[in-house]
Amino acid sequence: MHAMEILDPVGTASTTRRALAPRPASLRDTVIGVLDNSKPNARALLEGVARALAERLGARDVRVWRKPGASIGAGVAVLDEIAAHCGAVLTASAD
């Protein structure tokens, strides 16, 4: 093969690897949060999983927040509120 040199069309990305949060030792008596991305049936799926988990792990409650639209990020205040109340969070991506 006769080769030529070409420049890469992709380039670098602005990502910095971050650590995940520590996993909770137990979810007993905590609140499991649900952040609904407002796609059709997302809430049904998320809540279905959250309620089953809550029952299995002895969580106190499931609380649902909703993004204003699937293509719009949740506000900082909402995320802070969820963090203040919940032991773990389930959310959804895309359809």
Next chain:
Amino acid sequence: MEGRGIATVVLGTHEFRPLALAEAKAKGLPDLGIVTVPHPIGGIAEALVARKALTAVDDVLAALTRGPAAGDGAGGTDGAATRHRAPEDLLEFQSFMMERGWGDGLPLIPATAERVAAMLTGTRRPPGDLVAVLPPRLGRATVLQVAVNAVLAGALPEHLPVILAAVEAVGQPAFNLQAVQTTTHPCSPLIIVNGPIAARLGINGGGNALGQGHRANAVIGRALRLVLQNTGGARPGREDRATQGHPGKYSYCVAENEAASPWEPLSVDRGFPRATGTVTVCASEAPHNINDHGSATAEGILTTVAGTAATVGSNNIYLGGEPLVMLGPEHAATVAGDGWSKADFKRALWERARVPLSRFDPSNLDRFAVIHPAGFKDRPPETLVPIAREWSDIMVVVAGGAGKHSVLIPTFGATRSVTQRIEQ
């Protein structure tokens, strides 16, 4: 949420797993818990959703309890472009590029160091200048990176300033590029060029303005697409989740036909002098014909445009955004001939182009009511829903040649068009 110290799991369907992984990676969380269930979730009975939910519980539990990998803090840095050895044979070169996901299917010009250097003579900006950070990959679109893709697209150095302005424009927060790049909706950034630069570069705004046959339109639009796909990382069928997409995703660039317009051009509406070259980008669907060979009055043209624009299955009607009406010069002349300004036309269209609530299927209204309460929440069935939130959200430009056609170009909705000066 992980950044706030809360263990989080993302649920989705198998179809969208590549997108969720790419977004987690771009946010620096490649180990984020992602659990998927069989597609689809939307548009199926809730009982079926509940069954799918139960199949996910074990995986969600595992993701919530599995210990996280330690973050290594490594990040990307700007530098000279990486080089690759590629086959010199042009046909083999096309296969080489497609195998790596770097092409759009049409033949590419090899981006050799010499060609990229020649491309860079089209701008005064230094190669390392950051033009935009492009989601979903958060790719760093430097002047150099844009130039590489411009060469691939077949652009000439004089096209580069327009391409750079378009990349900068789509990178503005108002454009919501993350959603535009990854949505299932069929949209692509339409580049509308205003100012004398359009004629100087041969960007067509006359007959067949949105069609083939003009190099500047073809390569400028294509260069933006390749930047979005390669540097932005929206690869078709992976992070780019378009259900069908549309042909404008190959290239979508047009000039406003300022000479044939009875009104001020779009760039002047946006506060720029007429002599300033600008691009306006809007996340646009494919053009849809508005045929009116009979009307000789503004009212008549309005009736036809409104009748074409007021539809149920449109993103703009519930998400908002800026539907675009591209009037052919003959339709525009008819409207202006009755003494209507562009704003008069927009206001009248907003009043007329409305869809009765009774025409929507009730199963969609719950979601629409959350997104757009004023239009859909607890409203009687005879409520008329306009095609945009405000009359001024409707965009009107004049383009095309002789003939009694205009086109409607609906937009993605959760996005605003952005106008950017072209820096020579």
